[in-house]
Amino acid sequence: MFGYYLDLAVRSLKRNKVLTALMVIAIAVGIGASMTTLTVMHLLSGDPLPGKSGTLFYPQVDADPTTDFSHKDPVDVMDYHSAVDLWTAHRADRQALIVDSQLKVRAPETSLPPLMEMMLSTTSDFFPMFDVPFQYGSSWQPQDDEKHARVAVISADLNDKLFGGANSVGRTLQLRDTDVRIVGVLKPWRPSPQFYMVAGGRFAHGQTADFYSKPEDVFTPFTSGLEINDGNFWQFTCWHMPDKPGYLVDSPCEWIRLWVELDSADKVAGYRSFVAGYAEQQKALGRITHAENTRLRSLMQWLDYNGVVPSDVRLQTWLAFAFLAICLFNTVGLLLAKFLRRSGEIGVRRALGASRAAVFAQCLVEAGMIGLLGGIGGWLLTLAGLWLVRRQPAVYADMAHLDVSMFLVTFALAIATSLLAGLLPALRACQLAPGLQLKTL
Amino acid sequence: MDILPILSTLRRHKLTAWLLILEIALTCAIVCNAVFLIGQRLQRMDMPSGVAEHELLQIQVADVTTPSNPYARLAEDVALLRQVPGVQSVASSNQVPFGGSSSNGNIRLDPAQPERTLSATTYFGENIPQTLGTRLVSGRDLQSDDFVDVETAMKGLSTGDSKSLPHVTLITQTLAERLWPGQNSLGRLIYLTPTVGLRVVGVLDSLVRPNAFDPAKAQFTMVVPLRMGANKDQSYVIRTRPEDRAKVLAAAVAALKKADPDRVVTTRRSFDEVRRKFFQDDRAMAGILTGVIAALLIVTALGIVGLASFWVAQRRRTIGVRRALGATRSNILHYFQTENFVLATLGIALGMALAFGMNLFLMTHYELPRLPAVYFPVGAVLLWLIGQLAVLGPALRAAAVPPVVATRSV
Known part of the structure; x- marks a missing residue:
């Protein structure tokens, strides 16, 4: 029966090509616009580490003793003292200190000009904790963190x-004026967002596109990085002027991030009370004032708190769906026109014994057919839309591609839209009284 | 033209009529809000900077190793840049208007005040007002004996020695008006920390902050007489004639590279580029919105064409009868035009209410102001026009129906 309905649908669509084209175009344009924005939204609002993000947490301690701010929330990053204390305690399954800085990089064995690159100084847990993929070599060892070892991991891009993409493990890299040995080269790695650096979203007025930047190109042990690029670190904020700008160790500044991995709910609760206890202890020592102001957010809670999806992207998504709604109304109207125009034919079918359900099904098959055609057009328009997005100057532009799941969503959405649009006209068509229609033939 | 027969016909086609009305309403609501959003973005992109943008260049260099005397190094660089032909003035600055990242200070009017009055951006470096071309409204400019080395000031701050700190500042008119409404701000004190009181010695016409995201706070700006060293993220700002910019930029970069071939130039651009980059998201959004409006109007017009054609086909015989009974072609034409006008009007009326609701939603979620009433008539006229254009084809086809149709197959 379904095959017969398909045949009828094709015949009907061929009969009035202009009307068919109008409907297909309306659905295609609506789907194209909404899928383009939905793909960008999917890209920006997704989980950067699916399956793993639930075990990653971001502890915060409020070390700022002043009363300048309301202290409703602790500052987004930590001071050196608190961050290093919490890291040294090793109370979590894994823990990584993180700080980034810019420095000059060159490969002394090549004649290439020096480059200014971002360096991430972190601890060895960073790589296994965030599932960072290696192409050659591996991470440095925990003892390298202690020994202030002059080693580095570099990105695929920099390699x-x-x-030229060759295995560079064992070769030398000059970071500022220090030589380091390359121990690992990453595979291309582009988490979306660059979650481990996210901070300060609540001050960004929705302009958060920079959270989707590429990861750094050079990774060094935390202790070594602080020495190599001494004097060139930037604070997130300071509650008091540092003695020497750029030299932030033990300064009254917040500039270091700490991430911890906690594999069970018990451990999360345990770590939460550990952080609170640490703050209390520091308050007793007189170092901090707002001891009650500690947080332990999970990765997704932290991204949510920072409102990582740029407000423009959210606005575009709303807009696209409003657009799809208009295309839907349009299609409802046109389908109604199409089905009612065929009242005579429907009357004959009903008189010959077709049930209401059969007529209804036939109309819906035709609507679905339009949806399928609209879906193909919508898919092509989505590809064009994403091509336009990639040409935009936004930092996440290079990531805008249609993956398999969004490809399937395109067709599902197109057919769902057309079936929804077909519902009302099909209902009207199957309620036509056959006698009346036959009389007018 | 009698409107009653039209209404009674529409009553027979309630469903289709409502669909069309709803489509027009939704389009009207979105178009009104989208046009408003475009206006907002364009207005933001026009935000005044208070500086001579078409005459300015920015260069940033990164030294490999910290120079032994960064202050001497900076003075050498500035002297070098001054010698480049075409250069009118050179400033060193910690930040630039619309540059993005900003150095901010918490202002108090009384050192004992527990919470800050507001947060203002602080420009520091030499020659800033002259080079940027921002006008002094009252008071005096910063003088060379006002200046203190950054590092000396930092030491002074941590030791509490107020002698080694700067004592004066320039502020913008907007900031002066916000801090001391209606009063003279010259000679007043601003506290950045409980120990540093900066006396306002001059008021600048306008100088926008680097992170001007919130228009209300975009002009909360101070210029503090701190001398920068050449070891940090400072920028050299060069003023030249608009037509010389490309040439001067290339020559200036070459001069800096020649002085130390080992350093890396991290930024080299004109201020037009600075502004373009700062507002790139707004421009992209305005473009997208324009595209959406166009696509929406096309889709709605196609919908009207489709439904009107359907109605014309359905009423062919009725039209024939009317023509046979003496209606002229223009009577038929006007009938369909009026019908569309009635539907569009109903849709627009509904659309206004929707547009208002949508604006309320945007106001709560996107910090947007209220939709000014002027956008409503704009949306209405646009949709009336689209409706009339769309219905013209089908209506002309209806008018072409010959009276003889009435005699067939009745």
Whole structure:
């Protein structure tokens, strides 16, 4: 029966090509616009570490003793003292200190000009904790953190730039004026957002596109990085002027992030009370004032708190769906026109014994057919839309591609829209009284 | 033209009529809000900076190792840049208007005050007002004996020695008016920390902050006489004639590279580029919204064409009868035009209410102001026009129906 309905649908669509084209175009344009924004939204609002994000947490301690701010929330990052204390306690399954800085990089064995690159100084747990993929070599060892070892891991991008993509493990890299040995090269790695650096979203007025930047190109042990690029670190904020700008160790500044991995709910509760206890103890020592102001947010809670999805992108998504709604109304109207125009034919079918349900099904098959055609058009328009997005200057532009799941969603949405649009006209068509229609033939 | 027969016909086609009305309403609501959003973005992109934008260049260099005397190094660089042909003035600055990242200070009017009055951006470096071209409204400019080295000031701050700190500042008119409404601000004190009181010695016409996201706070700006060293993220700002910019930029970069071939130039651009980059998201959004409006109007017009054609086909015989009974072609034409006008009017009326609701939603979620009433007539006229254009084809086809149709197959 379904095959017969399909045949009828094709015949009917061929009969009035202009009307068919109008409907297909309306659905295609609506689907194209909404899928383009939905794909960007999906890209920006997704989980950067699916399956793992639930075990990652971001502790915060409020070390600022002043009363400048309301202290409703602790500052987004921590001071050196608190962050290093919490890290040194090793109370979590894994823990990584993080700070970034810019410095000059060159490969002394090549004749390439020096580059200014971002360096992430972190601890060895960073790589296994965030599932960072390696192409060559591996992470440095925990003892390298202690020994202030002059080693580095570099990104695939930098490896291509400096060593033409060859295995550069064991080669030397000059960071500012220090030589370090490369121990690992990453595979291309582009988490969306660059979650481990996210901070300060609540001050960004929705302009959060920079959270989707590429990861850094050079990774060094935390202790070594602080020495190599001494004097070139930037604070997130300070509650008091540092003695020497750029030299932030033990300064009254907040500039270091700490991430911890906690594999069970018990451990999360335990760590939460550990952080609170630490703050209390520091308050007793007189170092901090607002001891009650500690937080332990999970990765997704932290992204949510920072409102990582740029407000423009959210606005575009609303807009696209309003647009799809208009296309839907349009299609309802046109389908109604199409089905009612065929009243005579429907009357004959009903008189020959077709049930209401059969007529209803036939109309819906035709609507679904339009949806399928609209879906193909919508898919092409989505590809064009994403091409336009990639040409935009936004930092996340390079990531805007249609993956398999969004490809399937495109067709599902197109057919769902057309079936929804077909519902009312089909209902009207199957309620036509056959006698009346036959009389007018 | 009698409107009653039209209404009675529409009553027979309630469903289709409502669909059309709803489609027009939704389109009207979205178009009104989208046009408003575009206006907002364009207005933001026009935000005044208070500086001579078409005459300015920005260069940032990064030294590999900290120079032994960063202050001497900076003075050498500035002297070098001054010698580049075409250069009118050179400033060193910690930040630039619309540059993005901003150095901010918490202002108190009384050192004992527990919470800050507001947060203002602080420009520091030499020659800033002259080079940027911002006008002094009252008071005096910063003088060379006002200036203190950054590092000396930092030491002074941590030791509490107020002698080694700067004592004066320039502020913008907007900031002066916000701090001391209706009063003279010259000679007043601003506290950045309980120990540092900066006396306002001059008021600048306008100088926008680097992170001007909130228009209300965009002009909360101070210029503090701190001398920068050449070891940090400071920028050299060069003023030149608009037509010389490309040439001067290339020559200036070459001069800096020649002085130390080992350093890396991290930024080199004109202020037009600075502004373009700062507002790139707004421009992209305005473009997207324009595209959406166009696509929406096209889709709605196509919908009207489709439904009107359907109605014309359905009423062919009725039209024939009317023509046979003496209606002229223009009577038929006007009938369909009026019908569309009635539907569009109903849709627009509903659309206004929707537009208002949508604006309320945007106001709560996106910090937008209320939709000014002027957008409503704009949306209405646009949709009336689209409706009339869309219905013209089908209505002309209806008018072309010959009276003889009435005699067939009745």
